[in-house]
Amino acid sequence: MPPARSLQRGDIVDAAIAILESEGVAGLSMRRLAARLDSKPMTLYPYVGNKSTLLSLALSEVAARIDWTTPTGPPRERMVTIGMDMFVRLGEIPWIVSILQQGTNIGTPALGLADRFFDAAHEAGLDDRQAFETWRGVWYLIVSELQYRGAVAARGPDEQSWFETIDPADVADLPHVTRILPHWPDLSGGFDVRRTVENQVDGAIARAARD
Incomplete structure (x- = not known):
């Protein structure tokens, strides 16, 4: 079995932003995000907690880039x-x-x-x-x-x-x-x-x- 992919919060947020830009809020889920990161939903929760936290992080990151x-x-x-x-x-x-x-x-x-x-x-x-x-x-x-x-x-x-x-x-x-x-x-x-x-x-x- 291949080793689990090492994740960073920044990578998770970037992937979430990519989904938001292409599919909107309705298209973003922990399962969809995990699939994009070639991971599993449960591996994301230690980094982002829940979808509400993820949305806040994504929006904060986009606002920081403005x-x-x-x-x-x-x-x-x-x-x-x-x-x-x-x-x-x-x-x-x-x-x-x-x-x-x-x-x-x-x-x-x-x-x-x-x-x-x-x-x-x-x-x-x-x-x-x-x-x-x-x-x-x-x-x-x-x-x-x-x-x-x-x-x-x-x-x-x-x-x-x-x-x-x-x-x-x-x-x-x-x-x-x-x-x-x-x-x-x-x-x-x-x-x-x-x-x-x-x-x-x-x-x-x-x-x-x-x-």
Whole structure:
């Protein structure tokens, strides 16, 4: 019997990334990964524990390979740049939405981005609590928008958005919704992530100045 193949965590993570890129999250399993590594599923668990851990490691590794934009300029612009860079770069990873939906984080690369964001926020006059709350708001905005866009892209040709299924008579007692509802598709399609990030950052800076 040939000796068992010696495994390294890095090799396991690289193989998992290759499967994710070719088959998506649904195609990744410990059995599929072991087969790719010419090994057995049980030999992987001491290195990665479970699939959730494996996904976190894979995403963290991919995020670490990204050549993140180095923000320059005034603190407000640096905060916006960091937020938009996350949105664009993470949006380029085709399997990221499925992982984010499972609550998987992107590991220490995100902490590096957070540190840059905090540095700019402190320079803009925010204290630690204000900087953290602003960072968290920007992060969740980006994650939710990536999830929404992924869900839209995955819809079948006959599937409708929730706002297309509403009977106007059911919201007749909601005057503002009634007025906006016919325009909801255009407003949704024209949602500007940068403007929303800027609004969050500007609001935080303005409030810090008042406090």
